[in-house]
Amino acid sequence: MIQSVAIDWNVIAPVVVLVATGLLVLVVDLLSRSAPRQLLYGIGIVGSLAAFAAMLPLRGQELTTFGGAFASDSFSWPFDVLLLLTLTISLALSCLGKAEDGANPGAYAALLIFCTIGGLILAGATTLIGIFLGLEELSLALYVLAGTGYPRRSSQEAALKYVLLGSLASGFLIFGMALLYGSAGSISLAAMSHAAYAGGPLFIGGFALFLVGVAFKLALAPFHLWTPDVYEGSPLAVTAFMAVAVKAAMFAVLARFAYVVFGHDASALVPLWILAILSMIVGNVGAIRQTNLKRLLAFSGIAQAGYLVLALAGVGRGGVATLVFYLAAYAFMNLGAFAVIALIGNGDELHADLSAYRGLAFRRPMVAALMMLFFLSLAGIPATAGFIGKVLLLGQAMGAGPWGVAMAVALIVGTLVSFYVYFQVIWQMFAPADAEAVASDGNAAVSWVAVAAGAVGVLLLGIVPQLLLAHL
């Protein structure tokens, strides 16, 4: 017998607003094929801000709907904000003159919005089905977006690679979920914690497969191989979105899973700690030889995902606050860096090449200084968000037993390697230009807004972290 499910519309208001925005974009695009893309992306940005407004009353509340399957609580709230921020900045960067959108701005904007909806669902999902639903919503749209750089071949390659490997990951994930359901007899995470307590091969197998799926999406080593190619091939604004939004959404899932299922005993999470250590090494070492900033930031993202796992070390108190803080730092510094790449080339792909930055400090000092700020933050240099984030991560990990200490040491070693990576970019900007430099005189106002947002975030969180910490 089918029961009707009571829906609390307040709880899903942000999602509803975004769905409406996405549909509106499609309708406008349909009615007027000649609508300028700035208009479509503008609608998207306004919708994103409206969704944020719809979230404001939900702050600090612990609500659920769909029979407890979807939550809007103090846990999901910050993740939702980060997702909307990322959407806004990505749409803004898509407005630039040379930004790629596959000559189909309506579909492009709608897909970005649907991606974000997937992310919101992931952040609020409290059941396995919810997680899968959100993940597929996010992934399917991203597979298409990765290919919107068409006819650029690397973009087609990115889309194909992403869809093949992403589907494989989804396969792992759903098979793992099936086993978890078998062991717990329920799809809710809360029920899973009893199964975790009891253990048993079904649960262990299920969790292992689940973890593989999540690690794929988070690009944790050794499941990271798709990342550099997909990041490099996708259009700039999509890469920026991918780097931040996917990580935020998937970490929301991982953190909720860890705290709900393993809150009493984190010992089963050792494989996750090992993945983190591997990621910090593979990501930072892999980034060393990259000469394309999108690839470099892809490897950096692998390493940063490893750092973020430290927040969950021991599933200890303050872990979620640390996770959210570092994710916010990560969002600001990554979006800022991508925004600078978009700024100087007016959105083209050419300026992802490291050689474009040679001597930039003397041609465009302000832009170079801002780019340096973002890379210093990625490297964890003080007075930036990345530094405070790392201190919090280290504090979380070092108090969490031997595995925590091992991860802390890996973070330190990885960070040292990453100095060589991030300072390479700074080095290029300050070294004298030998040949004639790539023209880099893009100056669009909208990209300046994105850069400024990143810079303000990085500096505020770095100098007065209490602004955010007090609310976590």
Added chain:
Amino acid sequence: MMIDLVIFLPAIAAIALLCIPRDAQRALRGVALIGALATFVLSLGFITGGFGNEFDQRIPWISGTWTAAYHVHVGGLSVYFVLLTTLVSVAAIWGAFSYSDAGKLRGFLALLLLFETTLLGLFTAADLLLFYVYWDLMLIPVFLLLVGYSGSAEARSAAWSYLLYNGAGGLVLLLGVVGVVLHTGTFEVLGQTYSFGTLENWLFAAFALAFLIKTPSFPFHAWMPPTYTNSPPPLVAMVSGVQSKAGLFGFLVFALPLFPVAAHTWAPVLLVLAVASIVYGAFAALGQRDMKTLVAFSSLSHLGLVVLALFAFDLTSVPGSIVMIVSHGLISAALFLLLGFVEERTGSREIGAFGGLAAHAPRLQALMLVAAMAALGLPGLSGFAGEFLILIGAWQTQPVYTAISLIAIVVASAYVLKMFQAAMHGPESVPGGRTYGDLRAREIWILAPLIAGIFLFGIWPGVLLPGGGSLTGATPAHTVALHGQRPHA
């Protein structure tokens, strides 16, 4: 407020510079010099009424599972470091006027001023996290100056060894710093005593490693020769004159008071490293042909003496180390600036490539003579005062190590005289037959305060000794030596 002003005035001047057009040379020079001079004059306020004044300011910064405060403090030990920084910075920034092509002068001066701010921040930090913030921030201006403003491929590659060595030290220190806060719950650890248990040895090791890399000490000095040799003279004057004291300051103010037991446990290791630095540095200096590299290695040797002094835990040697720190800062800054003036005139700094400058540049020779004699420890100049106090003191507790270190004093005379003679005496020869002039008035004024300091502290080292020269009164440095605690006074 006073402290904040001193710390951030150079940074404000740097920002002001960036608002001035790149080609307004006069304005750029004026603002930079006024910024540095004003900072120096203000910092003199810390000694009005004598050393031992306390300046303190505290603003809560971060609270949560642990707390940190923006807590700055001048008094006790830090005042020496602050004054050294502001004085050397004036010389360096003034000296920088001639070391950069016109288009890059603005950035060069701004970065030197920012560097000064990070150094001042470090020496005034009374909160471990704040200390760490500046410890790491220091890397950035130096890295940028090496990459963008030194004009040579060697300098650009030296930037990497500088960054990676010091970055590695910083990251190990970060582990130690977080380790401390997990135990104490707060980063404001000064003046408190904690028992860290078995962890203490590890924490001290992390701090010590970072401090030894920064100083540097054998065997962590590999970054130093390329960095010092390839830096423009004003930069190396600040790095060698001031930044090299950051690690020693860390020992005096943080590591020794926080981990007194571990400091004694590790002392044998540190003493061996100190003596190795002293002896190795001296002999390595003797073998150099490049004068800057020679002075770099002599730095290694002289700062090894300071480490020896600290870990001899003696009532005379620890205050002596303060004299040595200030003295070395003045001498090495003066020497590197002088070598810069020499290189400007001869186009070379290689021993044997030129000589006999005394004939046409008597003033250059005279100032070089003072700095060189101070470096080799001639009585009456500040180098002697520091070395003498350290050796007398260390002899009481560590006679063997002190005896070995004496070798270096002899070798120091050899390499300093070798350099001085090669440059100044003998038949006059300059590569390519360049013509050159004696020191100009500006160059003399740049050096004057440094040389004056060398004389002053040579004749009257008591002015630098905590407690006004009395070796018996209880002073901050003594308390460090005796109890391993930093008093708040």
